[in-house]
Amino acid sequence: MIQINNRAMRIVPYTVVWFAAKPNLWGCLLKYYKQSKSSEAVPGYRKEDFFTKIIDITVPVPDIEANFDKNTSYEIRRAIKDGVSTVMGTGIKAFIDFYNAFAVTKGLKKINKEFYKYKPHLFITKAVYQDQDIVMHAYIRDHSSQRVRLLHSASLFRNENDSQLRAVTGRANRLLHFEDIRFFKQLGFKIYDLGGYAYNTSDTELLKINKFKDSFGGSLLQETDYLPMSLTLLSFFKKKFRFMKDLISSFISFIHKVFSYDKWNIGYISQSPENLIHTQQLNGKINWLSEDKVDYTADPFTANINGRLHLYYEELNFWKGKGEIMMTDDMHFKNKKKVNGIMEDEIHLSYPHMFTDSNRLYCIPETGRAKQVALYQIDMNNPYKFEKIRVLLEGQAFVDSSIIHYNNKYWLFTSVSGEHGVLYLFYADTLDAPFKAHKQNPINVASNVSRSAGRLFVVGQKLYMPSQNPKRCYGGSVMINEITTITETDFQYHTAFELLPQAPYDEGLHTINFEDGLLIVDGKRKVLSAMGPFKKVIRKLKSLNNPN
Incomplete structure (x- = not known):
């Protein structure tokens, strides 16, 4: 189990708890449980289903690789021939800079200093091509459950109009996942969590991500997120006052626009x-x-x-x-x-x-x-x-x-x-x-x-x-x-x-x-x-x- 202290709206303190067996009834004001093994309704919490793709990494590496689809196995071998190398372990700041550059090209929210709160549990890997970092993965590690979860993944060259270089980047991403699996297996972890799965979606981008994760085999796991009453109430009041906030914001925007x-x-x-x-x-x-x-x-x-x-x-x-x-x-x-x-x-x-x-x-x-x-x-x-x-x-x-x-x-x-x-x-x-x-x-x-x-x-x-x-x-x-x-x-x-x-x-x-x-x-x-x-x-x- 992993616990991260945080604040909602910079005011209300609460704790994010990862991979707990079951929420604590008395934590409904203070704790947000993510990917809990329980599926029961718990008073004081709003329950939400969470799906992810996991790989059992207790079996021999050849057995793990045997579950990869043919294209993924081929792409991994090609990445090695391309000269892609992998590094197990790199700095948090380097990852933040790399991810934020990636976020700019993809229109995603950047990582801020809150990311450092995960530092005791973080592990970052990267793929290198021609002396340049082209893919990075950030994981959180739960030693109690012997589980490692992909938290963020980023790659560069997304604005690159070189199709060959984009292909190398895609192959490097697959190779890095494979090397990460082997590395965490050697450290004694048992579960490799690919960090979520968009269940029952029609979104084409999410379907592409699902297909990528499916290519590594593994199994679909249903878990539960429990949002505490305190955050639920904050969300409720935020919606109630949103009209006034939007009205004031619209007026200010009008003044600035004119x-x-x-x-x-x-x-x-x-x-x-x-x-x-x-x-x-x-x-x-x-x-x-x-x-x-x-x-x-x-x-x-x-x-x-x-x-x-x-x-x-x-x-x-x-x-x-x-x-x-x-x-x-x-x-x-x-x-x-x-x-x-x-x-x-x-x-x-x-x-x-x-x-x-x-x-x-x-x-x-x-x-x-x-x-x-x-x-x-x-x-x-x-x-x-x-x-x-x-x-x-x-x-x-x-x-x-x-x-x-x-x-x-x-x-x-x-x-x-x-x-x-x-x-x-x-x-x-x-x-x-x-x-x-x-x-x-x-x-x-x-x-x-x-x-x-x-x-x-x-x-x-x-x-x-x-x-x-x-x-x-x-x-x-x-x-x-x-x-x-x-x-x-x-x-x-x-x-x-x-x-x-x-x-x-x-x-x-x-x-x-x-x-x-x-x-x-x-x-x-x-x-x-x-x-x-x-x-x-x-x-x-x-x-x-x-x-x-």
Whole structure:
């Protein structure tokens, strides 16, 4: 039996009791029994059936494997041939980070610090492929009943458009289950619990999970969850007051929807690309610039010109309804100046992608309405002056274009306004040469990968691409994606981790760039104002006349 202390709604203390023979009548105010062997009705508890799939691991390993279906046995052997290895025992924090990255791609709830309460009973295993963790399992162990139960399972590459890599991951998951069974058997456990079974369901996703668990043989076991009276009463009162809560919430949402608008700002922290990839998070508190009076100061790009850091960014005022490219050389908006030489004034400008090549500084600003991607050179003696060199692409409303020289080619990543879940890739041998379309264009990717969120960068010879994550809201967060294959005919990637916005600009983050040991970011917050409705209407009218 396992007992975990917890709190309901952060107020009422109670204990979760796993695998008890029968609930204690006097525990109806304090204890929540999960997977109890009893099926009797007990006063003070609400009884719920729970089904799971278990495997008897007291029998010899060949007998256990004999109950696997043929495909599972084959997949296990294939995983070994693929070079997949397994590790019995790894850290809790590593699992939490791994699982939460998986949860982002699957739209699941993340694990929080409450997970550490299971620490005395936890055991975590993993499968490794090409020096990278691709599958992890977290178990709780009950030594009194000699039972081990799968609590969480996670795998990466779910956004990966490489079918071969997805297949390896699936095989690795089966191999890891098999090795886990052998390991726990050696430790003297008798029951391997696959962590639940969706009994009598028509849900297609749950049926797929059932089929996976069925492939290991075993038997279906019916147990009982007993929800205590205290939690039942809390649930009752919560429902009773839900109407009032929803009413208040709806009113607050209405106020925010009508009277709030987005305010973007720019900030920086001391962090290198290597540190970001290693830690997979922002390195401390962001230093935010003093806010400008305009509504948007976003899309920050930087360049070191004559030993001085120059910041280029998009400025947008709702009353104007179009973006402009601004520059400051002292990280203060009061000394900003508008760059000149970029197309006509009526064009909406944003995302001033800066890069250097052969000691020359270039910019590719977003000019979607002009339906072209143009290359500009910056005058190093007059950094506000842009000179148009050539048009790289034309014919579509390209947005957020980013370029990098990698593996002896120039790779141009871009998206088309209004097209979601697709990425366009072009390449050339030199900046002067025509850019050719990638064979796979348009490349199908996840919706949080298709739009660039800053310069691509290289760490340890691996290429990384920041992308915007719009799942929660526009510019909600940034995904860091590793480009695993990039050739003239093939493109593969996987999402490594997510960067979340930071207070007080915790409503959004959609651009990151590195320069001189600094990580430059933008951030969004909500501003409540009586002018909010007017700004939104004007912005909408302007956008209809000047779409990207």
